[in-house]
Amino acid sequence: MKYLGLDLGTRTLGVAISDITKTIATTYTTLHFSDNDYESALKQLEPIIETENIEKIILGFPKNMNNSVGPRAETTLSFKRLLELKFDIEVIMQDERLSTKEASSYMIKADMSRKKRKKKIDSLAANIILQTYLDKRKD
Numbered sequence: 001m002k003y004l005g006l007d008l009g010t011r012t013l014g015v016a017i018s019d020i021t022k023t024i025a026t027t028y029t030t031l032h033f034s035d036n037d038y039e040s041a042l043k044q045l046e047p048i049i050e051t052e053n054i055e056k057i058i059l060g061f062p063k064n065m066n067n068s069v070g071p072r073a074e075t076t077l078s079f080k081r082l083l084e085l086k087f088d089i090e091v092i093m094q095d096e097r098l099s100t101k102e103a104s105s106y107m108i109k110a111d112m113s114r115k116k117r118k119k120k121i122d123s124l125a126a127n128i129i130l131q132t133y134l135d136k137r138k139d
Helices: 038-051 071-087 099-109 114-138
Strands: 002-008 012-018 025-032 054-061 090-095
Touching (some): 002 071, 002 114, 012 038, 012 114, 025 038, 025 114, 038 071, 054 114, 071 090, 090 114
Parallel strands (some): 002 054, 054 090
Antiparallel strands (some): 002 012, 012 025
16 A cells, blocks of 8 residues: 655646655656646546555645635635545645755756756646655654
């Protein structure tokens, strides 16, 4: 059994997956869908959840820097409910403030082109979200 890390955007869903020991997160893919068509995202996610034997989902929670819950966070909470209803899997919200910025910084340091960064940013942000959760569990 593995954990799945997700970074939800308006047209993308970054996906990362843990190893079976739930120690290391790895980027998996980025799913693409039309603006706010989260049903399409769920359909694309279904085979991943089944194939990879996922037991828990870690969903990035985009709180504002002042810790308040804004419109993006409200949308993410709605997506959490959709995930729970469709897959009957526990969904944990993980603070994701600055995860995309951190992912971008990693790729810039690795001298990755802007075009490549754009393709990888969402799955790397999902990886950071999942790895943060896995590291917290060890404490």
